[in-house]
Amino acid sequence: MSFAHCAKVMVVGNPNVGKSLIFGHLTDQYVTVSNYPGTTVTLTRGRMKLTDDASILVIDTPGVNNFLPTSEDEAVTRDIVMDMAPEAVVVQVIDTKNLQRGLFLTLQLCEMGWRGVVALNMWDEAQQAGYTVDVARLSTVFGVQFVPTTAIRKEGIEALKNAECRFLHYHLVYPPAIESAVAKLTGLLPASTITARALALMVLAVGTGPLACFATLSPHERQQMDAIRGETREALQADILTVINETRAREAEKISHSVLQRTAQRKARPLWEKSESLSTHPVWGFAMLIAILYALYLFVGVLGAGTLVGWCEKGLFNNIVNPSAIRASDWLLPFPHRHVVEEGSIVPEYTFTATLTAGEGVCRFLHDFLVGQYGAITMALTYGLAIILPVVLTFFLAFGILEDLGYLSRLSILLNRLFRVMGLNGKAVLPMVLGLGCDTMATVTARILETRKERMIVTFLLALAVPCSAQLAVIMVLLAASGLGFKGIIIWLTIIALTMLIAGAAASRLIPGDDNPLILEVPPFRIPELRNIVMKTLARVEWYIWEVIPVFLIGTAALFLLDEIGMIHKLEKLLHPLVVYWLGLPEQAAQTILMGFFRRDYSAAGFIHLAKDGMLSQAQILVGMTTITLFVPCIANALVMIKEQGIKVAIAMIAIILTIAFGMGGLLYRLLEWIPWLVK
Amino acid sequence: MVGEIKGGQMAYASEKPGEPLPTDTPVQCTVCGLKFTQGARAVCPHCPLQHAGCCFVKCPNCGFDIPQKSRILEWLRKLVAVKK
Numbered sequence: 118m119s120f121a122h123c124a125k126v127m128v129v130g131n132p133n134v135g136k137s138l139i140f141g142h143l144t145d146q147y148v149t150v151s152n153y154p155g156t157t158v159t160l161t162r163g164r165m166k167l168t169d170d171a172s173i174l175v176i177d178t179p180g181v182n183n184f185l186p187t188s189e190d191e192a193v194t195r196d197i198v199m200d201m202a203p204e205a206v207v208v209q210v211i212d213t214k215n216l217q218r219g220l221f222l223t224l225q226l227c228e229m230g231w232r233g234v235v236a237l238n239m240w241d242e243a244q245q246a247g248y249t250v251d252v253a254r255l256s257t258v259f260g261v262q263f264v265p266t267t268a269i270r271k272e273g274i275e276a277l278k279n280a281e282c283r284f285l286h287y288h289l290v291y292p293p294a295i296e297s298a299v300a301k302l303t304g305l306l307p308a309s310t311i312t313a314r315a316l317a318l319m320v321l322a323v324g325t326g327p328l329a330c331f332a333t334l335s336p337h338e339r340q341q342m343d344a345i346r347g348e349t350r351e352a353l354q355a356d357i358l359t360v361i362n363e364t365r366a367r368e369a370e371k372i373s374h375s376v377l378q379r380t381a382q383r384k385a386r387p388l389w390e391k392s393e394s395l396s397t398h399p400v401w402g403f404a405m406l407i408a409i410l411y412a413l414y415l416f417v418g419v420l421g422a423g424t425l426v427g428w429c430e431k432g433l434f435n436n437i438v439n440p441s442a443i444r445a446s447d448w449l450l451p452f453p454h455r456h457v458v459e460e461g462s463i464v465p466e467y468t469f470t471a472t473l474t475a476g477e478g479v480c481r482f483l484h485d486f487l488v489g490q491y492g493a494i495t496m497a498l499t500y501g502l503a504i505i506l507p508v509v510l511t512f513f514l515a516f517g518i519l520e521d522l523g524y525l526s527r528l529s530i531l532l533n534r535l536f537r538v539m540g541l542n543g544k545a546v547l548p549m550v551l552g553l554g555c556d557t558m559a560t561v562t563a564r565i566l567e568t569r570k571e572r573m574i575v576t577f578l579l580a581l582a583v584p585c586s587a588q589l590a591v592i593m594v595l596l597a598a599s600g601l602g603f604k605g606i607i608i609w610l611t612i613i614a615l616t617m618l619i620a621g622a623a624a625s626r627l628i629p630g631d632d633n634p635l636i637l638e639v640p641p642f643r644i645p646e647l648r649n650i651v652m653k654t655l656a657r658v659e660w661y662i663w664e665v666i667p668v669f670l671i672g673t674a675a676l677f678l679l680d681e682i683g684m685i686h687k688l689e690k691l692l693h694p695l696v697v698y699w700l701g702l703p704e705q706a707a708q709t710i711l712m713g714f715f716r717r718d719y720s721a722a723g724f725i726h727l728a729k730d731g732m733l734s735q736a737q738i739l740v741g742m743t744t745i746t747l748f749v750p751c752i753a754n755a756l757v758m759i760k761e762q763g764i765k766v767a768i769a770m771i772a773i774i775l776t777i778a779f780g781m782g783g784l785l786y787r788l789l790e791w792i793p794w795l796v797k
Numbered sequence: 798m799v800g801e802i803k804g805g806q807m808a809y810a811s812e813k814p815g816e817p818l819p820t821d822t823p824v825q826c827t828v829c830g831l832k833f834t835q836g837a838r839a840v841c842p843h844c845p846l847q848h849a850g851c852c853f854v855k856c857p858n859c860g861f862d863i864p865q866k867s868r869i870l871e872w873l874r875k876l877v878a879v880k881k
Binding site: 523548562 | 827828829831851852853855859860861864865866867868869870
């Protein structure tokens with residue numbers, strides 16, 4: 118039977134095997150994307166053109182690793198598989214390099230009694246890795262056509278479209294206790310579109326609860342089935358789901374070994390391979406991480422924050438840009454005043470030389486808006502372009518090198534172990550690592566997590582304890598300028614990690630259930646290409662300018678207006694107990710903390726200013742940095758929290774985060790008073 | 798979330814009218830290794846950072862944001878091309 122005789126085609130496969138690409142090639146016409154009813158899982162439907170007048174429906178299902186579901190995606194795919202009409206066929210897409218993982222699903226499709234065809238995708242990559250697959254033997258084993266494809270280059274697609282859809286067959290024998298239970302259950306099962314054997318195995322593995330076809334069962338019938346499950350569990354002395362999965366995995370491995378051969382060995386890269394294995398080692402991996410952090414500190418903290426910021430802030434902005442802007446404003450908006458001169462350059466501070474008229478008052482207002490203490494140029498642009506941009510530039514350069522080196526995926530694996538200690542799901546590690554680039558983008562990424570609870574926890578931890586690139590950069594500037602150096606980074610990192618650990622421990626109590634494994638295809642280490650690094654760094658810097666500078670300008674305008682109506686002083690008085698008594702910071706830090714409500718890095722830049730004016734001790738810098746790091750990252754992040762979690766949850770999260778931020782800041786202040794030898 | 802796909806390429810309301818649909822240039826995620834096309838931007842409508850300066854493509858598997866082009870570099874290239 119060819120596709121022409123089918124009612125529907127369903128594309129299934131593991132995640133990350135090129136399923137959507139194959140779907141795209143099968144459907145040449147417009148298709149729709151919508152959520153599966155009652156879920157957040159996205160389904161894509163399209164039509165495959167057969168003739169000018171005829172076409173058939175093609176459904177792209179979410180990637181799954183098992184039809185015995187552990188996630189919403191897997192449950193949806195299982196439901197679609199079970200709801201399909203008998204005349205529908207399946208196109209299973211397999212990553213040829215990971216044949217065993219794909220055959221694990223093929224065995225389940227066989228048990229369900231599906232008709233279809235299997236695409237051995239990423240065929241080119243398997244060949245490049247030195248693998249050959251005995252396609253004919255594989256087709257004989259399962260009774261269906263296996264078609265080699267390289268979807269990204271559209272190779273093999275025509276052969277796939279013209280393939281004959283036959284019944285998949287393979288009789289997998291389970292341990293006797295399971296076979297006996299399957300026989301007993303078969304007589305009790307309701308009618309279904311899949312075989313009684315497959316349905317019986319599903320009941321044994323996950324019970325009748327989650328399956329829609331059992332909704333009409335009487336309580337007595339349910340009890341009978343539960344009793345059979347109980348007997349089987351006792352006979353096996355093990356979890357039935359685990360035994361079924363292990364039996365299938367062993368069979369998939371056996372078949373894979375019989376058809377897969379490695380004809381060519383990869384070129385030996387002893388040094389790279391040693392580094393690759395060390396980078397995820399439970400002990401050496403962390404040693405490597407500390408070494409990388411130190412190199413990052415030297416590059417970003419010393420070169421970027423020290424040298425480049427010195428050139429930009431002092432050389433360019435304080436000596437050229439700001440004095441020129443002040444002179445231009447004085448000329449365009451005249452009023453009687455004289456600017457203070459520091460180190461040969463005029464600065465925003467000034468004294469009046471006469472009483473102002475109404476018109477001069479307007480000029481003064483506009484002048485201060487542009488080049489005053491809270492001026493758009495002298496504060497917002499100076500912070501954004503002279504202090505943060507050079508450090509962000511060096512940070513993005515280093516980030517791009519680590520990314521192209523292939524280190525970020527290994528960092529995910531390394532931290533996966535640590536996060537599991539905290540009770541976090543393995544898959545949750547990725548958004549947390551991505552948060553080091555941008556917390557807002559990473560919060561959107563939390564959508565890849567299966568449950569609402571996981572998404573909530575990750576959103577919360579991202580906002581609480583994962584500093585974004587811009588903030589990391591500013592922290593480096595501040596710690597370098599304060600003389601705390603690498604020691605400061607280690608202290609700050611320890612406090613933030615401890616906070617996250619405590620929050621993670623709380624999260625582990627909030628999230629019951631099994632852990633999901635982190636499945637990641639880790640690319641090998643490779644030498645980054647200069648052209649790529651330059652493009653990525655510039656692209657990220659451009660994004661920074663688009664995203665951050667407008668927020669700095671708005672924040673500075675808000676501070677300017679608050680200052681004009683005399684509110685800054687009142688707010689400083691209002692925050693006095695919190696800022697001075699609880700956090701042990703000078704009163705002027707209140708406005709810096711207010712800036713943190715716009716962006717954490719904007720506030721941190723304010724701390725740099727205070728530190729440069731000699732108003733902060735090393736201990737106060739650490740307290741300020743810790744408090745600000747634990748703030749909500751930025752307005753955009755708060756918006757995406759509201760969008761993803763709803764306003765009530767988002768407000769609750771923000772309230773908890775601010776409480777933790779000030780709480781930890783105050784505790785650190787007291788701790789540093791206890792151990793004065795740690796920092797000056 | 799509702800969008801449209803033409804020949805496997807996704808086009809969302811976030812894209813400006815008149816702009817060409819994303820090409821089918823393959824992109825490989827530097828974190829998880831997934832190869833995908835630029836069209837797979839399923840989360841863009843949910844992102845508050847989708848302004849004109851955004852040139853990132855999000856990996857549909859792991860969510861990593863991969864920069865696709867630099868406007869400065871494009872501008873420099875055009876400048877060099879005009880001078881030649």
